[in-house]
Amino acid sequence: RTFSYDFPIGTDSNEIRIAATKAADLLEQWTSQIQLERSHFYFLNFFGMRHLWTLVSVMGNEKALSDEQKELQLRGILSCVNLDAALDPVELGEFIERVTESWERLSKERTSHTAEETLNLCARVLEASLEPVPTRCRPATLEALESANSSFSGLHVICAETPGHVYEHILSAYARIG
DSSP: OOOOOOOOTTOOHHHHHHHHHHHHHHHHHHHHHHHHHHHHOGGGGGOOHHHHHHHHHHHTTSSOOOHHHHHHHHHHHHHTTOHHHHHOHHHHHHHHHHHHHHHHHHHTTOSOOOHHHHHHHHHHHHHHHHTTSOOOOOOOOHHHHHHHHHTTOSOOOOOOSSHHHHHHHHHHHHHHHO
16 A cells, blocks of 8 residues: 655645545545454454565565575564464474465455455464464563562553553553563
8 A cells, every 4th residue: 555645846736635635535444444354353463564564475475485584584473472482493383384374275265455355364364373372471470570560660641542542552561561
């Protein structure tokens, strides 16, 4: 998707306004589609567009990649969910097999190659591939947790567009702290 437009210096302001309105509507539709997909597919919430574009590039044969390069890119995606699984060669191999099989199977069901269809394909592939990945658990003592949180004292204000986004921001902040 492109939201960047160029106009010659003498372009009528009405023409620019029309293009800007169309771009704003397109962006709003795209944002709504992303929110809808995120509400239906849990694992889509772990990734930004950069990760999804990596998945599309690797699996969609956008670039010719060696097996090592493909493994490296998919390891990065898996590490967002479970770093231990990404570092385990057996787990990583199984994940790559699931991604490859899911991508090939679900790609055949696509009716078009629109951005919305591609987003849905990524969400479905991630869901099928990441569901079997074990949850990462890290042991922690109460003393370690108390000392870690002492450096984050004070009031934290979270502002969001809608009440539903507040939880996303809280989970994101929690994940950043670890």
